[in-house]
Amino acid sequence: MLRKGILPILFAVLISFAGTRLVACAGPAWPSDEERRFLDAYRDSVTAGATDDQFAHADKLYVEALQVLSENYVETIDRASFVESSIAALGEIETEDKTPTGIVGAVLDDSLHNLDPHSAYMTDDMFRRLQESTEGSFAGVGIVIALDDEKRIRIVSPIDDTPAARAGLRPDDRITHIDGYQMTGEPISEAVRRMRGRVGDPVTLTIQRVEESFDVTVKRARIEVPSVSAGVIDQDIGYIRVSRFDATTLDQTQEYLSELESRISKPRGIIVDLRRNPGGLLDSAADIADQFLTDGLIVATEGRGERKMRSYEADRADYFDKVPMAILLDRGSASGAELMAAALRENGRGVIIGERSFGKGSMQRIMPLTSGGGLKVTTGYYTTPENHIVQGNGVIPDIEVIRADAEEFEREVDLDHALPSRRRDPRQALAKLDAKSCEQDIEIERLGKNNRENLEQETEGDEPPYRDSVLECAVGYFDDGPLAMYRNQVEPLLRAGL
Incomplete structure (x- = not known):
């Protein structure tokens, strides 16, 4: 079970890949006089003994990267200023x-982060991890980890039917060494890097369990990470949660939606839960929105100078046609989750309940470089069917539910060098209410074996049972709860496309 302490960590990792596309790019040009200034300057930062071939490779990397930025970045790049930023970074990078190549890569990463929080330089290893994050699977041992107060690697939980689970690893075990390497004080990313590898290759974990310490050797396997869960609420409300958008999310969603329709003969409503969904593949988010829409624009992209780049039109609506819908958002819903929610509302399909979302409405493309590695570059903004831009603004719910225990963390506009907001949706919440005012007991039948998240959570000791009060409010929208009074106001507006 994910605890509050690691949700921001996982969210921060995932959000950096939200809305990403992979494209090829052209080769480099000869260095300009401005670029030559950096190429001369960085040599003083390199360890003695570097060869001419190594310098030539790194020079090519920098020149090619700046060419790609000049041609593709969402705003016009001032090349002279970028070079000055690169030279200034030489005295600060760690x-x-x-x-x-190590120095040039670090400088590029720093200079790209100064453009916006989502642009970055990526090594070949980072490319591999990005592919894994969008494929919905990876080669590893199958555990969720976090750092404890002493900066030790703590096992939060093993994933069912994985090498870690079969080896008997338990929640709250500490991993002190990986293949003999001391892990205390190391970041989460280093532990992940060392545990992942090729399918079938062994990895030895040294486990601290209370006072006992022992080694466990497991063989890495392909770990499937479900992104969709579902259930039936009070026997006639369908519930489906999408936690991210990857290459497998559409198939999982269709499977669960088919099962929900077969289980519920007369559905009273359908709840689509996008809380804490950091985004992912744009195609996946658009395809899932399309499962509920017969026609209309889902999302479009806008590049430099408001140039229209691409649009996604609906043509499916295979599931729960004409059944009232509630979409749940919170401050952790970002990118594709925000766009899907806006598309459903602006096409008159559903009402949004919860909190204003994160506000990440920029699009990144992954551009491999011929000199190795590549760039994650912000190339555009996403626009909603009504031509609003989510970037910096987020999506405002129709019915805002205020939680006393809401976690605080930064939204997009709070990040350093965040891109500016544009064309905000002028609508405001129709109603605001305290989450406790609509708490009610609901009965949930979970579907599948991976559907614990958000449908129930375990409690320890004498803590009161966990209540998902926002979900309970959404159920009340379909019955006689406090939100029911707004249903007659909202539904006509949705049908009118307002």
Whole structure:
């Protein structure tokens, strides 16, 4: 079970890949006089002994990267200012890799982050991890981990039917070493890097369990990470939660929606839960929105100078046609989750309940470089069917539910170098209510074996049972709860496309 302490960590990792596309790019041009200034300057930061070939490779990396930025970045790049930023970064970067490519890569990453929080330089290893994050699976041992107060790697939970679970690893075990490497004080990313690898290769974990310490050797396997869960609420309300958008999410969603329709003969409503969904593949988010829409624009993209780039039109509506819908959002809903919710509302399909979302409405493309590695570059903004831009604004719910225990963390506009907001949706919440005012007991039948998240949570000791009061409010929208009074106001507006 994910605890509150690691949700921001996982969210921060995932949000950096939200709305990403992979494209190829052209080769580099000869360095300009401005670029030559950096190429001369960085040599003083390189460890002695670097070869001419290593310098030539790193020079090519920098020149090609700046060319790609100039041609593709969402705003016009001032090349002279970018070079100045790169030279200034030489005295501030912290990297153990002092080779020419290591220095240039670190400088590029720093300079790209100064453009916006989502642009970055990526090594070949980062490319591999990004692919895994969008494929919905990875080669590893199958555990969820976090750092404890002493900066030790703590096992939050093993994933069912994985090498870690079969080896008997337990929640609250500490991993002190991985293949003999001391892990205390190391970041989560380093532990992930060392545990992942090729399918079938062994990895040895040294486990601290209370006072006992022992080694466990497991073989890495392909770990499938479900992104969809579902259930039936009070026998006639369908519930489906999408936690991210990857290459497998559409198939999972269709499977659960088919099962829900077969289980509920006369559905009173359908709840689509996008809380804490950080986004992912745009195609996946658009395809899932399309499951509920017969026609209309789902999302479009806008590039430099408000140039229209691409649009996604609906043509399916295979599931729960004409059944009233509630979409749940919170401050952790970002990118594709925000766009899907806006598309459903602006096409008159459903009402949004919860909190204003994160506000990440920019699009990134992954551009491999011929000199190795690549760039994650912000190339555009997403626009909703009514031509609003989510970037910096977020999506305002129709019915805002205020939680006393809401976690605080930064939204997009709070991030350093965040891109500016544009064309905000002028609508405001129709109603605001305290979450406790609509708490009610609901009966949930979970579907499948991976459907614990958000449908129930375990409690420890004498803590009161966990209540998902926002979900309970949404159920009340379909019955006689406090939100029912708004249903007659909202539904006509939705049908009119307002």
